Amino acid sequence: MLQIALPNKGALADGAVTLADEAGYHCRRRGRELSVPDPDHGVEFLFLRPRDIATYVSNGIIDLGVTGLDLTYDSGADVTRVLDLGFGAARFCYAAPKDTSLAPDDFTADTRIATSYDTLVRRDLERRGVDARVITLDGAVEISIQLGVADVIADVVQTGRTIDEAGLATIGDPILNTEAVLIAQNGATMQHEAAQHFAERVKGIIVAREYVVVE
Structure with missing residues (x-):
């Protein structure tokens, strides 16, 4: 099962959950759960400190992560920037x-x-x-x-x-x-079918939001 880290608190947390939710994923917590499985999409969402997400991803412990570009650079982690997510600017x-x-x-x-x-x-x-x-x-x-x-x-x-x-x-x-970004350990991670689907769905929401703003 693909593991995706989302911020557990802070300015990026609501935006990350809303984006994944709009993309059709079950990721909303009922309380303070540390993880939420979405078996229909073969994904498990883990809620971690935003500052730690890039480190987990760079070490291959987590497949994908949503965090701030500033936090990613400050961590010094070697990760791939997959998508700019259009919130948290x-x-x-x-x-x-x-x-x-x-x-x-x-x-x-x-x-x-x-x-x-x-x-x-x-x-x-x-x-x-x-x-x-x-x-x-x-x-x-x-x-x-x-x-x-x-x-x-x-x-x-x-x-x-x-x-x-x-x-x-x-x-x-x-x-x-800076803004919120989707990160992966490297290009190989994005060969995973569930990772590709997540990135494609999220990108679709971002494009749709931009279209609404233009209209």
């Missing part, structure tokens, strides 16, 4: 106090950057040739500047409301434009 950006004139290319070794995505940030700093100090926190990084822990944050921004309420504004161009 956001920007991964640097942000600093609104009155600052600081720009990413101005970062120095003394600049403290708080983030929950240290791999993404370190890669961007390396690309810029900047040696700043990365402080890894587990969420709620907006408060770190007010507490004197950091000078800058790097985080996912959707509406911008959260950073605005914290007195922050984005600086520089986005490090990454």
